[in-house]
Amino acid sequence: xxxxxxxxxxxxxxxxxxxxxxxxxKMPLGAFHYVFTxxxxxxxxxxxxxxxxxxxAVELALPGEGATFEQVVVAALDAxxxxxxxxxxxxxxxxxxxFYGMRSEPDLVxxxxxxxxxxGEAILTQLATxxxxxxxxxxxxxxxxxxxxxxxxxxxxxxDRDTPAAREFVRSVAPWIAASAxxxxx
Amino acid sequence: xxxxxxxxxxxxxxxxxxxxxxxxxKMPLGAFHYVFTxxxxxxxxxxxxxxxxxxxAVELALPGEGATFEQVVVAALDAxxxxxxxxxxxxxxxxxxxFYGMRSEPDLVxxxxxxxxxxGEAILTQLATxxxxxxxxxxxxxxxxxxxxxxxxxxxxxxDRDTPAAREFVRSVAPWIAASAxxxxx
DNA sequence: TCCAATCTTGGACGATCGTCCAAAAAGCGC
DNA sequence: GCGCTTTTTGGACGATCGTCCAAGATTGGA
Numbered sequence: 001x002x003x004x005x006x007x008x009x010x011x012x013x014x015x016x017x018x019x020x021x022x023x024x025x026k027m028p029l030g031a032f033h034y035v036f037t038x039x040x041x042x043x044x045x046x047x048x049x050x051x052x053x054x055x056x057a058v059e060l061a062l063p064g065e066g067a068t069f070e071q072v073v074v075a076a077l078d079a080x081x082x083x084x085x086x087x088x089x090x091x092x093x094x095x096x097x098x099f100y101g102m103r104s105e106p107d108l109v110x111x112x113x114x115x116x117x118x119x120g121e122a123i124l125t126q127l128a129t130x131x132x133x134x135x136x137x138x139x140x141x142x143x144x145x146x147x148x149x150x151x152x153x154x155x156x157x158x159x160d161r162d163t164p165a166a167r168e169f170v171r172s173v174a175p176w177i178a179a180s181a182x183x184x185x186x
Numbered sequence: 187x188x189x190x191x192x193x194x195x196x197x198x199x200x201x202x203x204x205x206x207x208x209x210x211x212k213m214p215l216g217a218f219h220y221v222f223t224x225x226x227x228x229x230x231x232x233x234x235x236x237x238x239x240x241x242x243a244v245e246l247a248l249p250g251e252g253a254t255f256e257q258v259v260v261a262a263l264d265a266x267x268x269x270x271x272x273x274x275x276x277x278x279x280x281x282x283x284x285f286y287g288m289r290s291e292p293d294l295v296x297x298x299x300x301x302x303x304x305x306g307e308a309i310l311t312q313l314a315t316x317x318x319x320x321x322x323x324x325x326x327x328x329x330x331x332x333x334x335x336x337x338x339x340x341x342x343x344x345x346d347r348d349t350p351a352a353r354e355f356v357r358s359v360a361p362w363i364a365a366s367a368x369x370x371x372x
Numbered sequence: 373t374c375c376a377a378t379c380t381t382g383g384a385c386g387a388t389c390g391t392c393c394a395a396a397a398a399g400c401g402c
Numbered sequence: 403g404c405g406c407t408t409t410t411t412g413g414a415c416g417a418t419c420g421t422c423c424a425a426g427a428t429t430g431g432a
């Protein structure tokens with residue numbers, strides 16, 4: 001299972017053959033269909049379980065004391081960028097899995113993005129309350145906005161690997177996102 | 187060539203076998219290696235040539251007379267959304283090709299995104315001058331911003347197919363983008 | 373200790389892949 | 403019409419894929 005993710009990260013979904021996976025896991029070939037009924041079922045399981053927990057978790061990186069909310073947002077997105085740059089193949093694999101799933105099981109991918117949205121909601125509320133703020137727009141709307149931004153930042157950076165440009169983008173969107181947070185009305 | 191794109195759009199990169207492509211093109215099997223030296227070379231050619239020209243071109247859709255610049259930006263992004271919704275498999279294929287290329291020929295994908303940026307610059311300048319405006323930030327920065335937004339909108343919609351949410355996002359980012367345009371100083 | 377039930381394994385099978393190549397088809401000057 | 407060059411073709415080959423399964427290893431009760 002973990003081995004399958006490593007294989008996909010290294011060589012893409014097409015490299016995730018039954019033999020490559022069991023070899024990575026140091027298991028005999030027969031063990032594959034002893035655990036999973038088929039290769040497609042394995043990929044389904046992988047898509048279902050490998051939610052990018054780190055992606056959202058790492059965004060709780062805290063800036064220095066007395067920072068503006070905009071700086072807090074920048075710090076969070078910068079922390080995600082650090083994660084992306086440190087392990088690009090992981091994010092690459094996640095997207096490949098999502099695109100693969102869009103063809104075989106579109107509903108599954110839709111549900112998986114629902115998980116992302118909920119994780120995004122949690123992060124956004126933590127960031128806001130940290131600064132005594134609350135979000136003006138409904139949380140589902142804000143969470144989807146965050147996912148759109150992160151997806152865009154990720155795919156574009158994976159393509160051009162232009163780290164300074166990605167940093168610049170983060171600093172330019174942060175005010176827009178932060179502008180949707182208002183002081184909590186007591 | 188066109189046949190290869192159709193096959194990829196229908197079944198993904200993994201479905202782009204030599205036999206499937208020549209069958210789609212109604213050509214004999216031998217013709218494949220008579221035209222292309224290998225399958226990888228074909229995919230390289232496809233990535234190189236299939237710039238999403240329509241993507242950028244369609245964004246020149248004009249709103250009614252006397253519209254604010256923000257409304258012009260919304261109309262442009264809405265027009266792209268129409269294109270995406272009308273032919274999702276095309277955009278899906280483009281992303282699959284890009285991700286495939288990131289593993290085999292990263293530099294090629296980077297150059298291809300350079301083409302996107304230049305096309306984005308052209309669109310942005312056209313949109314701005316149409317309203318007697320100019321962009322405050324350098325054009326490469328603005329163009330990359332546009333690509334990040336479009337990539338994010340696309341991947342997220344492909345995953346959740348939530349059209350109203352995508353429309354809402356377009357209306358919420360438009361002010362942020364439009365805010366970088368200022369009246370041309372005579 | 374021995375047998376039966378269960379779990380585990382690696383080899384085998386059919387399908388399909390990319391690639392090659394000998395032969396057929398098609399031009400073409402004479 | 404004929405011989406020669408060039409283009410075009412589909413069958414063949416080796417590799418690799420997902421999947422299956424008979425045989426070997428393991429376990430636990432009598």
